[in-house]
Amino acid sequence: MKRIILAAASAVLLLASCQSDFNKTATGLVYTIFPGKGGDSVKPGEFVKYNVEYSLTERSGKKDSLLQSSFDKMPGFGQVDTGARAAYSILEIMPKLRAGDSATVVLSCDTLKKKNMLDPTDSVIFTKGSTILCKIKIIATFKNQADAMADYTKEIDKQNAREIKMVEDYMAKKGVKGVKTKSGAFVTIDNPGDQSNKADSGMLASIKYKGYLQSDGTVFDTNLDSSKGHLDPLNVTVGAHQVIPGWEEALPYFGKGGSGKIYVPSFLGFGLQGSPPVIPPSANLVFEIQVLDVKPAPPVTAGPAMPPTR
Template sequence: MKQMLALAALAVVMASCNTNYEKTKSGLTYKIIHGKGGGSTLKAGMFAKLNIEYLLSPKDTILNSTYGKVPLFTAVDTSAKTAYSFMELLPKVRQGDSVIFSISVDSLKSKGAIPDYNEMFKRGDQIKCKMSILKTFTNENDIKADYEKEMAGEKDREVKEIKDYLSKKGIKAQETKNGAFVQIDNAGDAQKAQPGKVATIMYRGYLVDDNKRIFDTNMDSSKGHTDPLEVPVGQGQVIPGWEEALPLFGKGGKGKIFVPAMLAYGPQGSQGAIPPYANLIFDIEIRDVKDAPKQAAPTGQPGGMNNLTPEQIQQLQQQMQQQRGQQQDPRQQQAPR
């Protein structure tokens, strides 16, 4: 009897919840849980800091989540191009609110957000989403300052994770200026891979938390390429963690580089091969170090995390495309660039 009563109570709760769901003009099903933040609802031209998570049912596979990581920062856009995405919900909420919403994979296909059904996105599947509005801004400078603070905090967390890993493994490594760690097995000769030099490198890359899965290497043919990688040091053509570590090695040098995600591929990861926020390890061998050919001075680190603006954070459709992990040439997809 008690079990029957409990089931009946659950049915009433579920029915009550379902009646509170609404639909946007584009057909997005949602429910707002109002918080205590107060203030007015978001409007075009304002900015929002939020956490968001996407779970693909029926197995509730996490497609993407900012919870426990760097929140999403975005400008509020009320134009038609935001239809059937979380952006369509922003004008309905205020600071402190949370939203539960559901995205139909069939609708994504019909709207052209995904090209076709595949092994991940199947006919009839639903993407269950939750979103929490942490803070709202009216001034772009304020949101940029908050963004930079969050990024710095994330890097501090990652550096601590690597320190803990090294301590647990009993690995002695020296820390670079911004938080990469270098284990030097052989420093090589006196001519180091300083800026202005070209280093010829063999490498093997894997994840700190899964060091059995190699995501790229030229040390063997498993990833389809064995040519040495030539790196013009100091020109922003490799990840920042490499730029900081390479000057510690000369020709003949060997060792490992432990790179926090914010000095590697950050929140975006790399085309399915490297997950978002992944701390990385690289085995490296320096085959040669020579003078770089003369050329124009570098213009800076392209795509560096410190140059991102909130407006450049990916929208829902871009995130979905990324999660599909479309395959590209292995060297373009996986080399540490």
């Protein structure tokens, strides 16, 4: 897929440089459309389901990288907007498309910085003269929000199932067998700890942990050593929604003194948005944990779910 995108970028940039057969919006957005089979048109105010992929190409052409892609993952959903916020973005060309159409769009990083759509001081990733290549494919259109939400719910279920399968495949590759929680996290127990004093709902558990990305093993947070700047245990009132759902479901498997791992599919972790910059969107996670202590929790007021990161 990446080769196809980059090949398309080269083609569009070549056309642009030759002042030849290419299209440009009023804001200077360079694009080309690949017609599908003549599906429903994308109309302002209606809702659209689409896949999108972004890759970065440096001016030298020697370096390119995939930034984000929804292909083979959870597609995007949104309302078609022709207002000011659509300027110099993929939203600007959506009304030119139909269901089944694809388009390639070239975004100048310099222009995006001038429009405050990128950090103007970021010259490390988005270098001067670099471009962001976007490929978009319209999957379907919806007349109203209710129809779009119904389809969105179906896609969420599919995405959750994909993430669980990815965790299962990862564990199988590692030769690890675990216990599946009610929603789809997995727990492996090295030491169950004191089963008469479990980290159950209403209990205050004192935790040491290390969290890393399932994809490449990058450690994003830990208090097992000083690499992330803190060593103090994390105190969690189980059942009070202070941590991600994957932890809420997994902690009751451990008692005081227990240890093991928690394998968390993205939807039970940080979800489609991730936790930038350390946790990417739709990232499955692995946690090594040690339950140092468990005791009755003082009364607390439930708040929004928080990550087990500082």
